[in-house]
Amino acid sequence: MMSCPKLRNPNVFGVIFLVVLLGSIGVKVAEGRVTRGNDQHEYPAINCRKHIAYLTDFGAVGDGKTSNTKAFEYAIRNLSQYANDGGALLVVPPGKWLTGSFNLTSHFTLFLQNHAVILGSQDESEWPSFPALPSYGKGRDATDGRFSSLIFGTNLTDVVITGFNGTIDGQGSYWWNKFHKDELKLTRPYLIEIMFSNQIQISNLTLINSPSWFVHPIYSSDIIIHGLNIIAPIDSPNTDGINPDSCTNVKIEDCQITSGDDCVAIKSGWDDYGIKFGMPSQHIVIRRLKCISPDSAMIALGSEMSGGIKDVRIEDLTAINTQSAVRIKTAVGRGAYVKDIFVRGMNLQTMKYVFWMTGSYGSHPDPNFNPKALPNITGINYSNVIAENVTYSARLDGISNDPFTDICISNVTIHTVGKKLQWNCTDIQGVTSNVVPKPCELLPEKEEKFSCPFPDDKLPIESVELKTCYFRSVSYF
Structure with a gap:
């Protein structure tokens, strides 16, 4: 039987006060729980x-075998009541926490402590199905819709997924095998997807x-992605690292990615649907990215870019043993x-292509x-x-x-x-x-040396300063 949740205000210490406070809202505190000051x-x-x-506090068992899907759902549903009272932090302690897909809530932080591992279930019944995304029209793997991501949220405000280098393991081999055998009726889940949110x-x-895909913010704005270590086998199918999709005001910094597909792919919808x-992807800054992907790009723009x-x-940027650096992918029909x-x-080591469009x-x-939906590719600048x-x-093929x-390339040694x-x-x-x-004759070199342009102004997301937050551990006696 699932135990009742316990909740604390970190500025208040003492079991008696907690019992009174939480008892007033019908939530109990287990005996013997104290903060370690x-x-x-x-x-x-x-x-x-x-x-x-x-x-x-919500009955979860971190043995790597027991399903905790209901515990995650129960925890977040209960914590959602504090959205308008300073928000809530859900701490995932050390252990292996098996779960299917679960939804987040607004004004909420999911925090993984060191040695905490969230494991994606390989039981398909724990993954709800959704229709295809409206800007895609059809699933990428199959036409009958898609599975929900492991960690999902929609129509949210103020959501944090962070930790002390805890791990989220999608256990993707089950899904990769079904993909290779063409046994999927729905598009595979993503690891984290947040949509229509800010x-x-x-x-x-x-x-x-x-x-x-690992991280998929879509139809969203004001996004900070920082300090992720993303790892998948280099032969795993479509394991893109970070894919901002029809998103505005995005900052991606200090991430290391090894994957079987593009390390970062900026997207905005597919053909007529997009x-x-x-809804374009725009006002995006990417810094200090390290990538290994022998069969794909460090950063791809497209190919689904029909919203712009x-x-x-x-x-x-640093790329090692990667097929290409910053690649543009498009086609007739994209618009x-x-x-x-x-x-x-860019510092590149062992590449098939440096520049690829x-x-x-x-x-x-x-x-x-629509063969008349031709994309406009212009104002592409590379330097240093x-x-x-x-x-x-x-390889530059328009x-x-x-x-x-309006392609500009300056200060390059290959x-x-x-x-x-x-x-x-x-x-x-x-x-x-x-x-x-x-370079080729279509990219003549000017006699007077110059550097290709790079904006001097800052994007709004670059002015967001993170706050220093605290919480105290608990123990039981």
Whole structure:
């Protein structure tokens, strides 16, 4: 039988006061629970919380075998009543906490302590099904909708998912095997998905083995993603690291990603569905990203970009054994635009391509896509790049009668292997400065050296300062 929850205000200590306080709202406190006054934990967050509870207060068992789906649901449902009273913090203590999909609430923090592991269930009955996303129209793996993500939220405000490097393990091999065998009737779950929400922080965690994409904020704004260590086998299918999708005002910093797909992919909907939905991804800053992905990009723009992508600022990147650096992927039928993209400071080691743009990325939700929906790719800027052990410097393929324009590349040194044709360019237009080896004729080098532009102003998300928050550990006697 599930035990009753216990909740605390961290500024109030003493079992007697807690019993009176929580008893007044019909919630009981287990006998013998006390705070350890010297064991205070500090963490940064967009907002601190007045109330605190532990997952074990709601009957959870951290043995890696017992399902805790109902315990997570029960905990968050109870804590949601404090949304307008300073919010609530749910602490996941050390242990292995098996669970299916569960939903978050507003003004809420999910905190994973060190050695806490949330394990994704491999029982499909613990994963609710949803219709396809409106800007996609159809599921990516299957047409009959999609599974909910492991950690999910919609129409929320002020949500924090953080910890002391706790782990969220999607146990993705079950789903990867079904994908490879073409046994899926619904699109695989993501690890974390927040939609139609604002004020989101996801930070200081290790995420491993997602069934598909790891972190997917969509139709949301004011997002901080910081200090994530994301790991999946390099041959795992579609395990993108961080995918802001039709999102505005996003900051991604200090993340390390090893995956079987793009480390970061900025998206905004798929063909006619994305065009109709019409919500761009914009005002995004990405800094200090480290990536390993032998078959994909460090950062991809697209290919689903039919709501548009603009004003993306990317700097201080490191890629090792990765197929390409910052890649643009689009196709006839996508419509919309990718514009005002600024990249500076890339240190690349063992790459197939340094620069790669694709105008024929031919994955479509419907075969009857609109051939007149041509994307506008313009204002793409790269500067200050050092690359070692490179197979090809660039493959830049625009679209016939729809060239990619205003491409700027400056201050680039690429050390290549072999004597292959280094620059392969079609249907593009732009300029270069101080680039070795010599670029293609469609990117002439100006006599007077210059640096490609990078904005001087700050995005609103860069001015958000995290607060220093505290909570105290508890013990039982």
